[in-house]
Amino acid sequence: xxxxxxxxxxxxxxxxxxxxxxxxxxxxxxxxxxxxxxxxxxxxxxxxxxxxxxxxxxxxxxxxxxxxxxxxxxxxxxxxxxxxxxxxxxxxxxxxxxxxxxxxxxxxxxxxxxxxxxxxxxxxxxxxxxxxxxxxxxxxxxxxxxxxxxxxxxxxxxxxxxxxxxxxxxxxxxxxxxxxxxxxxxxxxxxxxxxxxxxxxxxxxxxxxxxxxxxxxxxxxxxxxxxxxxxxxxxxxxxxxxxxxxxxxxxxxxxxxxxxxxxxxxxxxxxxxxxxxxxxxxxxxxxxxxxxxxxxxxxxxxxxxxxxxxxxxxxxxxxxxxxxxxxxxx
Amino acid sequence: xxxxxxxxxxxxxxxxxxxxxxxxxxxxxxxxxxxxxxxxxxxxxxxxxxxxxxxxxxxxxxxxxxxxxxxxxxxxxxxxxxxxxxxxxxxxxxxxxxxxxxxxxxxxxxxxxxxxxxxxxxxxxxxxxxxxxxxxxxxxxxxxxxxxxxxxxxxxxxxxxxxxxxxxxxxxxxxxxxxxxxxxxxxxxxxxxxxxxxxxxxxxxxxxxxxxxxxxxxxxxxxxxxxxxxxxxxxxxxxxxxxxxxxxxxxxxxxxxxxxxxxxxxxxxxxxxxxxxxxxxxxxxxxxxxxxxxxxxxxxxxxxxxxxxxxxxxxxxxxxxxxxxxxxxx
DNA sequence: ATGAAAGCGCTAACAG
DNA sequence: CTGTTAGCGCTTTCAT
Numbered sequence: 001x002x003x004x005x006x007x008x009x010x011x012x013x014x015x016x017x018x019x020x021x022x023x024x025x026x027x028x029x030x031x032x033x034x035x036x037x038x039x040x041x042x043x044x045x046x047x048x049x050x051x052x053x054x055x056x057x058x059x060x061x062x063x064x065x066x067x068x069x070x071x072x073x074x075x076x077x078x079x080x081x082x083x084x085x086x087x088x089x090x091x092x093x094x095x096x097x098x099x100x101x102x103x104x105x106x107x108x109x110x111x112x113x114x115x116x117x118x119x120x121x122x123x124x125x126x127x128x129x130x131x132x133x134x135x136x137x138x139x140x141x142x143x144x145x146x147x148x149x150x151x152x153x154x155x156x157x158x159x160x161x162x163x164x165x166x167x168x169x170x171x172x173x174x175x176x177x178x179x180x181x182x183x184x185x186x187x188x189x190x191x192x193x194x195x196x197x198x199x200x201x202x203x204x205x206x207x208x209x210x211x212x213x214x215x216x217x218x219x220x221x222x223x224x225x226x227x228x229x230x231x232x233x234x235x236x237x238x239x240x241x242x243x244x245x246x247x248x249x250x251x252x253x254x255x256x257x258x259x260x261x262x263x264x265x266x267x268x269x270x271x272x273x274x275x276x277x278x279x280x281x282x283x284x285x286x287x288x289x290x291x292x293x294x295x296x297x298x299x300x301x302x303x304x305x306x307x308x309x310x311x312x313x314x315x316x317x318x319x320x321x322x323x324x325x326x327x328x329x330x
Numbered sequence: 331x332x333x334x335x336x337x338x339x340x341x342x343x344x345x346x347x348x349x350x351x352x353x354x355x356x357x358x359x360x361x362x363x364x365x366x367x368x369x370x371x372x373x374x375x376x377x378x379x380x381x382x383x384x385x386x387x388x389x390x391x392x393x394x395x396x397x398x399x400x401x402x403x404x405x406x407x408x409x410x411x412x413x414x415x416x417x418x419x420x421x422x423x424x425x426x427x428x429x430x431x432x433x434x435x436x437x438x439x440x441x442x443x444x445x446x447x448x449x450x451x452x453x454x455x456x457x458x459x460x461x462x463x464x465x466x467x468x469x470x471x472x473x474x475x476x477x478x479x480x481x482x483x484x485x486x487x488x489x490x491x492x493x494x495x496x497x498x499x500x501x502x503x504x505x506x507x508x509x510x511x512x513x514x515x516x517x518x519x520x521x522x523x524x525x526x527x528x529x530x531x532x533x534x535x536x537x538x539x540x541x542x543x544x545x546x547x548x549x550x551x552x553x554x555x556x557x558x559x560x561x562x563x564x565x566x567x568x569x570x571x572x573x574x575x576x577x578x579x580x581x582x583x584x585x586x587x588x589x590x591x592x593x594x595x596x597x598x599x600x601x602x603x604x605x606x607x608x609x610x611x612x613x614x615x616x617x618x619x620x621x622x623x624x625x626x627x628x629x630x631x632x633x634x635x636x637x638x639x640x641x642x643x644x645x646x647x648x649x650x651x652x653x654x655x656x657x658x659x660x
Numbered sequence: 661a662t663g664a665a666a667g668c669g670c671t672a673a674c675a676g
Numbered sequence: 677c678t679g680t681t682a683g684c685g686c687t688t689t690c691a692t
Contacts (some may be wrong), residue, residue, distance in 0.1 A: 345663045346663095347663065347664080347665090348662060348663075358662075359661065360661060363661085385668045385670090386668045
């Protein structure tokens, strides 16, 4: 069917190991034969078989990336950083989308290892579960944006700091009754943001009201529902810190369609700084995360881990988030 | 290093072909041994090697997807449809992002074939080039959203119809001096939309003004630049039909920040209906494409092609786009 | 039902 | 410099 080095060896009347050497730029072939081999290979339309090669070399130049949701442009941008950096380094990536489903996540972990990927970048749907993977994962893997685990490399931002910075800013702008519209409770990053939020309030001697800290999921719909719960009563909430930008979009949706004037009557703060946050129609004040860089660093560290092999050191990169002031806060 | 069927055969004192049969649910093993094998495999933490398997079975249960840009949520949603459907069918996908770069695209085509993917879904960065791939691609592949090519399966929407429908609507709403802010000239889909636009104008005996049909690329920045060119003069343009939603966002950006009242003074129409188009702050009137379905059908047809093998028939699915009226048109 | 053996396409060690 | 050979881990005949 498809043509192999044996075919081109036969066609040239030489041994196929010579063909292999020639094609791989290995020493041990005369320039003469090397040229002939390369020419013949091209002529015959030869395409090396990576599986056969991988089988003997025990490496595939392939990595697996597991993320919960690609339509969310936060992950879209992170993924872009990963894939582009991977390609620059000669790796191809298997992209796996879990839809925040742990069963699917585990299934992927299995599949990727059966495909013998050289490494895995994982954003777990349930950060707490990550620790249990230790024994199940036998290739280098790196945790992305979750809970740093002992013994594994990690890349993420300082979420607590982000929560703190954002809340401090809202306070400084005169907001006093600030709610938190979170994503999943299972999300470690989400809870870190909440902790930062609490820290800032306490620093200002504002009592923490549990009823103002709500969770749903990381979608616009979730944000809409939370906004409804928070605003459709007499709680007099004057600002909502959203667990991420997509949630914030949902909050804005509810608020604008229900007559809240923004930013005077209600301040809205997001987290991530996705592309759409800066559209003139949105102008969302938010905590910026360096998304592309997150992906880039994740991949670079993973490659280091792969090269270091069995006794790799555990690396950790924590980037600092940054407040971006736009128009949804006064 | 990693454990193999030989290891588990040795540990059980049986031949490794029996192990293979047991693990693959093939006949030819007693239930007794089958159970023992499965238990032992689990106990030893055995993970089958897909490369070895693929080498003999000549199939990888892997497909390659090549798209220009994942950050654009149009492709994000299409990709989601592809990946989810792939997984449901037991396939894993290599995701390749070309950044609209033809060199990278060709490189990917090579790499994917060396990885012996079972099939490829391709959205080329330059639709015209697709035809040249015939000889270079030796696996089933399907064209996504480009120019249907003789001899290949295809999935896309009726772009001409979309351009026509949108323009007719603008006309009906009383807009008369309608410009087209396109993406790349190399994009067949883009040009089809332009053709539909022209058809509609001609039907109303409105002369075509080439100066009102401009091209840049499929980004918000591109849209912003085109809007500047179109609006910053005395051309009295009263509506802009954008090549896609992201372009439309750029157009809206320019228009709002330069004091044009929308939709009275200027109507804006997009194409795609990405998630962000329906945000209350945006409310973009646009031509809806069934994105998830596009991906889903693409994958399903590809699988059919793969199963049909050498003498596969060429299938083609053309979906109808649909006008969604929101607030950027009167 | 089980085992032995061939072979998928390739790399790498070993002779010559 | 070149050819022979032994695997990589697995599936699949073919015997037994």
